[in-house]
Amino acid sequence: MIDTHAHLYLEAFEEDRTAVIERSRAAGINEVWLPGIDADSLPSMEALNKAYPGYFKQFAGLHPCDVKPGFSDHLQRIKEALDTGSYAGIGEIGLDLYWDKTYLNEQLEALRTQLDWAVAMQLPVILHVRDAYEAIMPVIRTYYGSGLRGIFHSYAGSLEEAIELTNNGFLLGINGSITFKKSQQAAFLHQLPLTSLVTETDAPYLAPVPHRGKRNEPANIPLVIDFIAQAYGLPVEKVRTTCLANAQKLLNPTPISQA
Numbered sequence: 001m002i003d004t005h006a007h008l009y010l011e012a013f014e015e016d017r018t019a020v021i022e023r024s025r026a027a028g029i030n031e032v033w034l035p036g037i038d039a040d041s042l043p044s045m046e047a048l049n050k051a052y053p054g055y056f057k058q059f060a061g062l063h064p065c066d067v068k069p070g071f072s073d074h075l076q077r078i079k080e081a082l083d084t085g086s087y088a089g090i091g092e093i094g095l096d097l098y099w100d101k102t103y104l105n106e107q108l109e110a111l112r113t114q115l116d117w118a119v120a121m122q123l124p125v126i127l128h129v130r131d132a133y134e135a136i137m138p139v140i141r142t143y144y145g146s147g148l149r150g151i152f153h154s155y156a157g158s159l160e161e162a163i164e165l166t167n168n169g170f171l172l173g174i175n176g177s178i179t180f181k182k183s184q185q186a187a188f189l190h191q192l193p194l195t196s197l198v199t200e201t202d203a204p205y206l207a208p209v210p211h212r213g214k215r216n217e218p219a220n221i222p223l224v225i226d227f228i229a230q231a232y233g234l235p236v237e238k239v240r241t242t243c244l245a246n247a248q249k250l251l252n253p254t255p256i257s258q259a
Helices: 017-026 039-051 071-082 104-121 133-141 159-166 185-191 218-232 236-251
Strands: 031-035 056-060 089-096 125-130 150-153 170-174 197-199
Touching (some): 039 056, 039 071, 056 071, 071 104, 089 104, 104 133, 133 159, 159 170, 185 218, 197 218, 218 236
Parallel strands (some): 056 089, 125 150, 150 170, 170 197
């Protein structure tokens, strides 16, 4: 199993990070992806990656909530990190209009810049979208056919948007929020091909039921898989192997044959 979205480098795990990783391994999680949030988060992520060789995949990106005046400095430093070749993709990037709409234009500029990098560098993206599907879809549509691929993390859009996105090279990140009673996505999840889903936690956030409200961690991935299996009426092992293969394919897409 893979947790395609966990922030284990954050301070929330400072006191027991080793135990969290041990629990993750014991639960059958064989890989954890670490999305960055800004340039300042990269050293902590790199230190964690170095301490556990082969267990993590690093992503570098500027989170929309961190797009503030002077954000170009963060972008420059993130691009320098990406140019080292030690990052598996670009993220966590996107649009967030839940907390503050003040910097929407700046968020759009940062998003387009990082999407252009992804296309040029042939790297997948991890997209954060909160209360902003109406704003982000017109942007994403301009990249259809460009080879852009990635994950819509903690998917919270409509069924119609999900179908459109998965038909155009994107995967949907499913986490503990799907187990919440008010989840709208839980009602239509089974209408999407299982090959369009990947599992994630967003640790330390969005712990699934019955741990809602507590700190989340990768060891909770089996609870997400159990929920997906119930929604589809499929064996847990089928969901586990399919979601694993989906994530692996994202990082290692089939090369385009040359005529």
